[in-house]
Amino acid sequence: MDTEDFQQAEEFKQKGNDCFKHSKYQEASDFYTKAIDCHSTSPKAAPYYSNRAFCQLKLENYGLALEDSKTSIKLDPNFVKGYYREGSAYLALGKLEDARNSFKAAHKLQPKDTDINEKLKKLKQMIYEKEFLKSIEIQHTPLVIHPEDIIVEPSYNGPKLEEDNQEITAEWVLNLMNWMKDQKKLHKKYVWILIKRCNNILKQYKALIDLDYGQDEKLTVCGDIHGQYYDLLNIFSLNGNPSPSNPYLFNGDFVDRGSFSVECILTLIAWKVHNPNVIHFTRGNHESKNMNKMYGFEGEVIHKYDSKTMEFFSDFFQNLPLCYVLNKKVMVNHGGLFSNDGVTLEDIRAIDRYQEPPDTGLMTDLLWSDPVKQNGRHPSKRGISIGFGPDVAQKFLADNKLELLVRSHEMKENGYEIEADGKVITVFSAPNYCDQMGNKGAYIIFKGSDMKPDIKTFSAVEHPKVPPMAYSRNFLNLF
CATH class of the missing domain: 1.25.40.10 (Tetratricopeptide repeat domain)
Structure with missing residues (x-):
């Protein structure tokens, strides 16, 4: 030189x-x-x-x-x-x-x-x-949760569930959200009850779920929220709380990075238990043991509860579906498409999701892959799965008689990005990601009448002075 x-x-x-x-x-x-x-x-x-x-x-x-x-x-x-x-x-x-x-x-x-x-x-x-x-690893068997064994201290004055099967009303969930907004913890007994009841709902699902909405109905799709609880509350403030007339689909990565991941996931679980039709969610790449160990969720759960509660969350993540198809037109999953051509919706539906994400395969691609600008398939910038080009997206959608892929998994400056001649949309719902990126967040509203994406953007709101990664293990100071 x-x-x-x-x-x-x-x-x-x-x-x-x-x-x-x-x-x-x-x-x-x-x-x-x-x-x-x-x-x-x-x-x-x-x-x-x-x-x-x-x-x-x-x-x-x-x-x-x-x-x-x-x-x-x-x-x-x-x-x-x-x-x-x-x-x-x-x-x-x-x-x-x-x-x-x-x-x-x-x-x-x-x-x-x-x-x-x-x-x-x-x-x-x-x-x-x-x-x-x-x-000491053994083949996956669902964990048995016994919340009845936990004693609630008389001093606890937060939201309560007197019985396992007590109805969870919208008012109860709103009370929980406000309780946690003040940085107060839901008692561990009730955390276990919520996880147990939500698992019972999720176990009825396949890896791929079809949702159909009538002409006057709508669905809001959100991307990564990454433990940014106060931004999640802001989404509900801007777009309305979940209800039968205002359902949501959260597309993975509810936890890690942000230090209010417990509050995020408990809010979504509580709405799901209240009414399974008002909240839907897919698994993201951060709903896994390895990622939780490195990026803060495990540390946060142990700090706020204990390691047994973390085991129950990990088991819950394995119950999450991997993909949704909306009105037979729009596919929604966290990462993207596949390392090989010829994958069908039935192939996705048949995936055994009750496991930690493997190194390769359909499940890994659904959680980890990313779109790229060049045609064809390319090595992943992340080092896991692939980058897929516009031609790959267009072929997959055409082969499966779909019109659009909505995915998340990547921070975008405006909260979203449209690629592949309008066939792929990335939506990301964690504004000012990790308190430093300055990006906007976004969500997408689909109406049953035409299933055309109506994208809304929003800015970050203030949160208590707990920094991102506050509960991650110290080795992540490598970064």
Whole structure:
């Protein structure tokens, strides 16, 4: 890299750094790309790849982060940050042994670095825990919940359920929402009752559910809410509470990241138990044990309740359906489409969803895949599943006599994005994601008369000063 190219690259790098400081990660990534383009094969370009990898980690594009990290190491095998970013990407993908090997390589170069040593110590603990849990793992059997064994203290004055089968009215749910809005906990006994009753409803469903709405009926579809309880309350304030005339479908990722995930999921469960037809939900990639362990929900549940309650939530997540089809026209699922052609709605309906998401297959694609601008199928920017092009979407919809795919799974600046000539819509309902992205949220209203998407956007509202990831395990400070 000659002097002029290097100076130009450093200017782009500094602009990228400035954007990064203001949480403008995509803009920062674009500037680092310009720095790389000045001379992508010089060892001096290693920091640019590493910086871009850091942006991709922030954007949750872990596959791209891994690629950039590996390139920075290839350009400069002594560049410690390259190994650090590589280890972070592997950790985000749940590849703990690979992550430890990356940090070992960083340790070899800087053996006295206390941060690297701390990461290695935590990874050792995580690997031990993972191996221990695997050693005692048994084939899935539904957990039996016994709320009757729990004593409610006389001092508790929140919402109550005197009997397992007590009717849950709309007024009871609204009381619960207001109780939790004041950062008060629903008693564990009643949490268990709600989960138990909701499981009994969900077990009647297939992996794919057909919903049909009459000409004058409507359905609101929301995307990720990620533990942002006060933004969930705002959706109901703007669009009305769930009711037979105002039903909702929440498209996965109710938990993790935001530190009010318990409140989000309990609100949705309570409405579902009140009336199964006013709330529908699909499973997202964050409704899984690995993600909950890393991104805060497990820590939050244990902090607010205990590990047994977390077991019941994990079991509940396995009962969630994976996909809805609305009026035989619109398919709604969290991630996207499939690694191979020829998948039918009957194939989806037949998926055994009572499991943790596997590494590959139809279930994983439904939870993890993303649309891309180029035709064809491409390696996933996340490192899991695939990216599918407009032609893949159009063929799948045509083969299954559908008109539109609605999916979530990705933060969008305006809360939504329309792709594939209008055949794919991403909807994301967590505004100012993680208190730093500055994005809007969105939801979509479908009317039975035409099933055309009516997209509404909204901004974030204030919430109590509990930061995102407040209950996540400390190793996520890697990011």
